Amino acid sequence: MLYIGIDVGGTTAKAGVVDEAGQILYKSSCKTGIERDFEDIAADMAELCRHIVRESGHEMAEVAAVGVGIPGEQSPKTGLVAFCNNLGWVDVPLMQRLRDALGLPVYVDNDANVAALAESAFGASKDVSSSILITLGTGVGGGIVRDQRIHTGAHGVGGEIGHMVVVVDGEPCNCGHRGCWEKYASATAIIRMGRALMEEKPDCALARQMGGDAANLNAKAVLDLAKAGDADCAGIFETYVKYLCVGLANLINIYDPDMLVLGGGVAHAGNFLLDAVRAALGDYVYCPALSWARVELARMGNDAGIIGAAMLGRNV
Amino acid sequence: MLYIGIDVGGTTAKAGVVDEAGQILYKSSCKTGIERDFEDIAADMAELCRHIVRESGHEMAEVAAVGVGIPGEQSPKTGLVAFCNNLGWVDVPLMQRLRDALGLPVYVDNDANVAALAESAFGASKDVSSSILITLGTGVGGGIVRDQRIHTGAHGVGGEIGHMVVVVDGEPCNCGHRGCWEKYASATAIIRMGRALMEEKPDCALARQMGGDAANLNAKAVLDLAKAGDADCAGIFETYVKYLCVGLANLINIYDPDMLVLGGGVAHAGNFLLDAVRAALGDYVYCPALSWARVELARMGNDAGIIGAAMLGRNV
Numbered sequence: 001m002l003y004i005g006i007d008v009g010g011t012t013a014k015a016g017v018v019d020e021a022g023q024i025l026y027k028s029s030c031k032t033g034i035e036r037d038f039e040d041i042a043a044d045m046a047e048l049c050r051h052i053v054r055e056s057g058h059e060m061a062e063v064a065a066v067g068v069g070i071p072g073e074q075s076p077k078t079g080l081v082a083f084c085n086n087l088g089w090v091d092v093p094l095m096q097r098l099r100d101a102l103g104l105p106v107y108v109d110n111d112a113n114v115a116a117l118a119e120s121a122f123g124a125s126k127d128v129s130s131s132i133l134i135t136l137g138t139g140v141g142g143g144i145v146r147d148q149r150i151h152t153g154a155h156g157v158g159g160e161i162g163h164m165v166v167v168v169d170g171e172p173c174n175c176g177h178r179g180c181w182e183k184y185a186s187a188t189a190i191i192r193m194g195r196a197l198m199e200e201k202p203d204c205a206l207a208r209q210m211g212g213d214a215a216n217l218n219a220k221a222v223l224d225l226a227k228a229g230d231a232d233c234a235g236i237f238e239t240y241v242k243y244l245c246v247g248l249a250n251l252i253n254i255y256d257p258d259m260l261v262l263g264g265g266v267a268h269a270g271n272f273l274l275d276a277v278r279a280a281l282g283d284y285v286y287c288p289a290l291s292w293a294r295v296e297l298a299r300m301g302n303d304a305g306i307i308g309a310a311m312l313g314r315n316v
Numbered sequence: 317m318l319y320i321g322i323d324v325g326g327t328t329a330k331a332g333v334v335d336e337a338g339q340i341l342y343k344s345s346c347k348t349g350i351e352r353d354f355e356d357i358a359a360d361m362a363e364l365c366r367h368i369v370r371e372s373g374h375e376m377a378e379v380a381a382v383g384v385g386i387p388g389e390q391s392p393k394t395g396l397v398a399f400c401n402n403l404g405w406v407d408v409p410l411m412q413r414l415r416d417a418l419g420l421p422v423y424v425d426n427d428a429n430v431a432a433l434a435e436s437a438f439g440a441s442k443d444v445s446s447s448i449l450i451t452l453g454t455g456v457g458g459g460i461v462r463d464q465r466i467h468t469g470a471h472g473v474g475g476e477i478g479h480m481v482v483v484v485d486g487e488p489c490n491c492g493h494r495g496c497w498e499k500y501a502s503a504t505a506i507i508r509m510g511r512a513l514m515e516e517k518p519d520c521a522l523a524r525q526m527g528g529d530a531a532n533l534n535a536k537a538v539l540d541l542a543k544a545g546d547a548d549c550a551g552i553f554e555t556y557v558k559y560l561c562v563g564l565a566n567l568i569n570i571y572d573p574d575m576l577v578l579g580g581g582v583a584h585a586g587n588f589l590l591d592a593v594r595a596a597l598g599d600y601v602y603c604p605a606l607s608w609a610r611v612e613l614a615r616m617g618n619d620a621g622i623i624g625a626a627m628l629g630r631n632v
Contacts, residue, residue, distance in 0.1 A: 163602040168562055250480045254475070
């Protein structure tokens with residue numbers, strides 16, 4: 001059978017026809033955008049599905065299901081998208097609209113969960129039974145997968161690992177709470193520390209590279225300088241790895257998966273990050289005398305969203 | 317069939333013959349103690365098992381299995397008790413000794429996990445599929461149960477919820493790390509805050525009740541005064557509930573069980589604690605607009621250790 005996977009973002013929705021082996025046979029996209037009406041977007045997404053199936057040389061009858069990854073939350077109780085902040089969706093019937101338009105089963109889940117499913121099906125964690133993907137980007141997202149199924153828990157609110165509080169009364173988070181892990185383990189946290197460094201030491205290597213303008217700052221610049229041996233940026237990196245490891249150790253001490261998979265922009269630092277995490281993690285787990293999760297880098301790249309979404313329909 | 321459950325403590329091991337309905341048909345105990353040789357204790361435990369089966373009016377042939385709850389960790393890899401601090405055990409073959417002596421399958425798990433299993437089999441969480449017991453005592457223990465099985469994870473190191481870090485660089489913990497949840501959500505945390513109050517305000521109600529001697533202090537005294545309306549102790553209680561809820565919300569945001577069950581000494585405060593937690597928890601969960609875990613008090617009492625251990629053998 002074939003599966004359609006849709007990766008919904010703030011400006012476009014990418015969709016692909018995916019086979020059992022996780023190969024994308026054909027993919028295309030349509031516009032989304034917070035300014036557009038939900039019903040118009042839903043209609044475009046349905047049309048996009050018909051289009052990609054046709055262009056792939058197959059027929060709708062060969063498609064078993066449609067899976068959709070959204071940057072928000074589907075309520076398992078109502079079957080509605082409860083919220084999707086960067087599209088302004090509140091309680092919208094995305095699953096119902098696509099199901100009615102296409103006559104296929106439709107499954108909707110959070111985009112980080114969907115990416116975790118893709119890693120588990122065909123990526124870094126394909127050979128283990130339980131894994132947690134941690135996406136280190138603007139925020140920290142993630143998904144828990146066990147036996148090729150996403151663990152979202154009894155009410156569908158689990159797997160929100162980025163909002164685990166690691167510093168009570170710490171940095172304020174967009175979610176309204178304080179001290180969430182993502183305020184310390186995201187690319188944004190590296191940028192915040194880089195800015196503080198530039199203010200404190202206006203003649204440091206980072207400030208010189210940025211032409212003194214903190215607005216130019218990105219996490220990669222800090223990580224590259226740390227890798228090149230700059231002591232200031234290495235200090236930021238060390239602090240970052242510490243907070244990252246505290247959260248990873250919490251996941252181990254609570255859930256104990258076979259594998260932790262690091263993805264997102266910060267994970268583009270590759271072995272520089274991986275080696276540092278592997279070296280430090282033992283200092284933070286509760287039982288260092290026993291075994292714990294392997295740590296690996298994500299492997300699925302940009303199509304993880306489409307492929308993982310497609311697998312929502314396969315791994316029912 | 318019948319099951320033997322053994323609850324191993326620092327001074328005694330209590331054992332009971334338990335039926336399918338969770339009733340203890342007969343129970344007795346033998347001495348443990350850090351000063352005693354492991355082999356002697358293991359031999360006494362085996363003899364205790366024979367004794368209670370005889371006294372219950374049954375025969376060994378009717379017993380399906382033996383379950384043991386220990387204040388330590390069994391390594392799933394080696395099958396040895398990796399450590400059991402208050403008995404000084406390191407890599408001891410408890411499972412093997414009892415199996416060889418009794419000719420029965422023997423299952424060993426952490427005592428907090430075992431108590432969680434008892435709640436799930438016959439207590440507060442018996443009607444739900446997934447639950448987490450949180451024991452608020454000298455430390456914070458707990459166990460995750462799903463479909464009547466303990467979730468200890470891929471390497472057997474999960475479910476250590478008390479050592480989830482909620483304050484990076486916070487209070488030092490016995491485990492060697494800093495800022496573990498149990499440093500803020502245990503009875504010990506209430507005592508610490510009570511001591512600080514007595515130092516700061518030597519004429520406060522708590523100090524007067526303790527005769528000015530902080531050595532007399534226990535968590536119940538602080539909780540009772542808070543309940544009676546004393547503003548100072550109510551302040552401690554409020555802080556305590558906040559830290560408790562941060563950790564509970566972390567468990568919801570990560571695992572999302574059907575139910576959170578509060579046990580241990582602090583939970584003897586009953587509805588005073590339960591009402592406060594239920595009222596505050598919504599301020600800490602990531603998605604307050606969606607549903608989340610019910611919070612209940614543990615119901616199994618002192619025999620939870622025996623009954624839960626017995627269920628290790630039933631729910632294989």
